[in-house]
Amino acid sequence: EVIDALLFLLRDREKSSDDILKILRGPDFPTKGIITNISGIKSYFETGKGSVIIKGRGKFEKIGKTLCYIIYEIPYNVNKATLIKRIVDLIKVGKLKEIDDIRDESSKEGIRIVIELKKNANSQIFEKKLYEYTELKTSFPVNLVALINGKPKLLSVKEVLDSFLSFREEVVLKRTNYELNLEKKELKILNGIKKGIEKLDDVIKIIKESKDRNEAKKNLNLLLSIDDEQSNAILDMRLSRLVSYEQEKLIEDIKNKEDRIKNLNEIVTKRETLLNVIESELLEIKKKFGDKRKSEILLEDEKEIKIEEMINDDKVIIFLTKDGYIKRSLISEFTIQNRGGKGIKGLKLGREDSVYDIFFTSNLKNILFFTNFGKVYNLLAYNIPEGSKDTKGEALHILLPLNPDERVTCIYTGEINKNYLLMFTKNGKIKKVELKNILNLRKNGIKIINLGENDYVKRVRVVNGDENIIAATKNGFFAKFNIKKIRAQGRSARGVRGIKLSKDDEFVSFDIEENGKLLFIITSNGKGKRINNDEINLKNRGIRGVRGIRLKGNYVSALRSVKEDEEIFVITEDGKIIRIEVKKVPIQSRNASGVRIINLDKDDMVKGIALMRNEKI
Known part of the structure; x- marks a missing residue:
């Protein structure tokens, strides 16, 4: 950094x-x-x-x-x-x-x-x-x-940074001038030796006829028009330098010195060249000593500076495990695969832990966390630790002030831009709450719903209040009804019956019926399909509904309302994830059992899906 x-x-x-x-x-x-x-x-x-x-x-x-x-x-x-x-x-x-x-x-x-x-x-x-x-x-x-x-x-x-850069300029200039003087001195010596070799016979004659070293120097200076430093170098020269190879090497050395002096002169005289040298040396330091940040910086204290100015609003995927671990990964880490593939590992799981669900959002979005205590908390997505595919993430108890027995059962990552919050529970209860009740959440969260025994919030959407929704159960029953007649309730209410359940059944998911969209359904054994919304007739809430998919020893894992140009991420209990295009999933009748979406390992099953929209998450 x-x-x-x-x-x-x-x-x-x-x-x-x-x-x-x-x-x-x-x-x-x-x-x-x-x-x-x-x-x-x-x-x-x-x-x-x-x-x-x-x-x-x-x-x-x-x-x-x-x-x-x-x-x-x-x-x-x-x-x-x-x-x-x-x-x-x-x-x-x-x-x-x-x-x-x-x-x-x-x-x-x-x-x-x-x-x-x-x-x-x-x-x-x-x-x-x-x-x-x-x-x-x-x-x-x-x-x-x-x-x-x-x-x-x-x-x-x-x-501080500016002073350091000025200091670097000063150091590099001093070093360059020092090296430049050395190179010029060495070039001068080499040129003197070159002159001596060019008049080698005369040089040898002078050396042989001179009484002492001083006389030889004086005569060489006159003969070659050189100074004492150069003549000393000639007198100290080894005879081996007279061979043709050494003479060629001498010429090459002179050429190299001249090029080196030219480059050094350019650093001294041209500022852009000087800055290029500083840049390359800084990059070398970064390559050798750079390491990853150890201290995490939370963005809770945001009054002095806007979050948007500090972080990229990248699209991310949030992983939640059964044991309450959570992590954030960039969507770019997962490439699109063909339908029916085995998928890739999306996260590392602890012993006896398994995937609970996945969700799409972006770094600057506020995420709502709904718990089995009927409470709701919020947290900026960026404050969820980012992890690679081989990490399991951070315990939610560290990020949220949860009670020891409290666990997150549902996450909402979408926009909060409509009139109501619509919640559906595992036992088929539906509740509509005015959004103003959750706009200013306390750090410790607030009670948003009064839950019955063994019940918890499974799916949440923000609605205007007059939409048709389609709800699905684990055993494959689908019900479509309008929510306009469901009155908004206070935070302590339990809600009303949304869908009728048999003893061995439970609510799985719901979504809003929208023009131009179809219903995507996926089962625990990795089979899925799309069906037209009009396959499910509009009725009153509280009914059992009709079968929306043929099941054979498996159950419905999730549903979403999808468009042709969107993408779906499917996650399995063992943490395998596959990213597919919606258009690759065939449209079938509600009596069909679907096609293979993901090829599962033995004892693995689909746990959830997340939809990546092109325009908004």
Whole structure:
């Protein structure tokens, strides 16, 4: 990041601090951690003075039947032993009464401070107190004072970079002038030797007839019109240099020296050439020593600077696992495949973990997280850690203030630009809530629905309030009804029956009926199809519906309303992912069983799909 910022400034020193901040995002600490105040970074970028808040990392983990909090990263300059002692002292004075035991299990692999919590401890309050009372959250002062022309001066980050570039110019010029003088001196010697070789017989005669070295030098100077330095070089010359090969090499050396002097002169006289040299040397340093950022910078403190100015609004795919791990990957990592392929691994799964679902969004979108507690939280997509195909992501308990038994059951990544939020639960309940109820979410989330036993939110869409929707069940029943008659309810209501379910059935998904779109259906065994919306007749809510697909020992995994030019990502329980074009999926009747969309391994099954639209996500 530092090298990139220097290269950014190299030819245009008028760039602003905001411009630089897009490239050099802030400090990076060897002990990792999370930097939480972007305004502190902004302050010292502009003034040279400020303070950044850095937090260590911890996660909740069940060890046996005991809920523990594992600290695995601590802030820079914080001593681990001092941190543990501070926690023990707080236990003694009753400020961290939730703690039952603490032990240090750190090793060469890294830091691991295990805190066992009491049975009735409020984990959310405990974590907040831990950061507030201990050095797990600390500030790091920044004071950019440097000696400029022998005098101390407080510098902005831009001035630091600018001073360094000016210094590089000075160093490269001095070095070039030094090398230029050496090359000229050596060329002078070589030209003297060349003159001596051209009059070799006269040179040998002078040397033989001279009484001593001084007389030989004086006579050579007169003969060849050279100085003492050159004549000394001739007198010191080995006889082996007289062979034809050495004479040719001498001419080549002179040519090389002249070319080298020409290049050095160009660096000294032409500024653009000088900047090219500085650029290439900086790139070499980057190649040799550049490494990836260790400290994560959260974009929570956004009052001082706009997020849009700092990050690219790339399209991304969000992976969520059954055990509550989440990660963000660029869509460009996954290429389009033919229908019926085996797919590629999309993420690494922990032991006994499996994929829960996938979702499309972009870095600057706010994501809504719905949990089995009936609560909703929000988080900027960019704050979800980015991971490659061989990573499993981050525990959601670190990113959201979830209770220990609370898990995310549904994610909404679309636009919030209509009148209502429409929710459908596993047990077939549907609820319409005015969007104003969730526009200003608290950090700790809000209760959005009162759930029955073993029920949770499975699918959410934003609606105007008068659309037709098509809902599907696990056993392949589809119902279409208009939502205009469903009245909006308060946050504590349970909703009303959306679709009638048999004992062994459950709601799977729904989508909005739209002109120009068909219904894409995929089953657990990887078969899918498209059907026309008019295959499902419009009825009242609360009915069982009609069969929309023929099933043979499998069940419906997902449905989406799709257009011809869109793409679908299909994810399996084992983390295999395939990206296909909608137009490659055939249109069939509702009685057909579909065609092979993804070729599954034994015991694997389709868990979810995500639709990538060309115009909007």
